[in-house]
Amino acid sequence: MRPAVSAAPARFNVRMLAIRAERLFDGVDAAPVTRPVVLVEEGRVTEVLSEAEPPNGARVVDLGDATLLPGLVDPHVHLVFDASTDPVGHLAAMDDDAALAVMRANARLALSAGITTVRDLGDRDYLALRLRAELAADPTAGPRVLAAGPPLTTGRGHCWFLGGEVVGGVEAVRAAVRERAERGVDVIKLMATGGELTPGSSSHVPQFTVEELRAAVEEAHRHGLPTAAHAHGAAGIANAVAAGVDNIEHGTFLTADGAEADPVIIRAIVDAGIPVGISVPQKPSPGALPSPGIVKRLPFIIAVFRELRAAGIPLVCGSDAGIGPVKPFDALPYGPAMMASMLGMAPVEVLRSVTSLAAEVCRVGDRKGRVAAGFDADLLAVAGDPLQDPAALTAVRAVFRAGVRVR
Incomplete structure (x- = not known):
């Protein structure tokens, strides 16, 4: 209304x-x-x-x-990355002060594009919490930051270099969630599958077991925190749904060489009422190209997203800013037009996906x-x-x- x-x-x-x-x-x-x-x-x-x-x-x-x-709400950014061709290598070469300076600049760029709230779904050394405090004291310097800290991943799993490796099963997972809750994070990020950014990791391969993911969700909810699961492949998505995560990021149903939706898993997502964050936005820039693997799979991914929408799953637009040259921190405003074009969504639907719906998924829908x-x-x-x-x-x-x- x-x-x-x-x-x-x-x-x-x-x-x-x-x-x-x-x-x-x-x-x-x-x-x-x-x-x-x-x-x-x-x-x-x-x-x-x-x-x-x-x-x-x-x-x-x-x-x-x-x-x-x-003001736009971006539910998926990584402020610690520099949106270069080698964000991981550049971060490894920085100390925390240098990384924090990059994060401040990224936050200013986001704000200049009208992005007034961001959910940081993976940093190093809890730097996003430091930035969150700075921007709370001076809101004109950047968006409101909702921070996850280092994402939970398996040994040498996706984004292990951010410091969130968890080895040792269910109890180790619970302890990792408690640590983040004690530090004051806003959300728990779980790497349910591998990812493109990490050598030796595959997006279509699951990482944590259902039991481990469920332990993370239960512990997070015990502390009043939502969970967001990075999940590309069908098995990892199914594990995240069975574990009761609050939202799925990506949801591409990637395979080794394409993407193929699973109607049984889609029905499970619908029944659980889980929104899916799709990282569609790309900012056009000379020489800035997405990864060849994503380009090859893109027609299949679009078909998957069409099936998710047809099933009635809420689709939230997040940029995944920082991971490459087509993902700078002012990329989000390009996403709604892309969603409308690729998925046939009405303008009002895609606008909600970067405003009220995104705010609800980020648990700030009462203020943003x-x-x-x-x-x-x-x-x-x-x-x-x-x-x-x-x-x-x-x-x-x-x-x-x-x-x-x-x-």
Whole structure:
């Protein structure tokens, strides 16, 4: 439902910010709010008006013929990587201070693109928690960060170099989850299969057993934490579903040389109500190309994603930013248009996938992903109308973080 709109009340408030535009997508409703005025105080939206004048005394920002929408939510980034052709090698050559400097720059780039919340699903040495604290103290320096710390993986498994190797079965897995909970992470990341970024690891091959994954999920939930499982191959996806993970990342059903959906596993995902994060976004750039393996498998992957959508599984758009040149930290806004083109999704569906739906998956849906009273004043303004053409998300006019204009 669209948040209630009303005529402007008569009041005088010099602390109030009034942001005007031609139209507004509130994060949910397919029908835009026409000629909106968004009222902001102390970093929160207090009211959304339609076809009304700003209150007397408010500081007015008139964005003209632009569309306002919630700041974007990227549920899958790796701020510690540099989006180069060798992100793993470059990180290995950095000490923590140098890596943290890279993360700060990546966070600024994301914010400049209108991405106001990111979920970091794998760092080294819990550096994302340090950055989270910095940005909480100065929201204008970057998005809100939700951090997983080093992802749990098997011995020399996918992304072992981030320091999250777990060897020793169920009890070792439980201990690793407890350590992260004690450090204050926001989510537990589980590597249910191998991945393309790690030599000696294969995306279609499962890593943890169902029992180990279930132990991780149970321990995470005991500490009030959600779980996100990196899972490409069918066996790993099935293990993650059986273990009760809260969301699956990738969900490509990769095989050794292609991708093939399994209808039985898809039905299990549907029955469990698990959303799938698909890392579709790529930013066009001269000389920046995805890995040959992904290019070869892409037609099969698209067919899989079409089957997931047809089954009614919520698809969330995440960038997986940092892992290569086509995945810089401002790539997310390119994803919705790609989803619409490849999967036949309506503009409102793909916009929700980077706003309200993404916020819900990240467990911040009560504060992020919508423009409504009580929500954080994290806002993006773009030229054109993304409800007609999602590619408009890349035409940034303005970005507000906690009510402060940062672009």
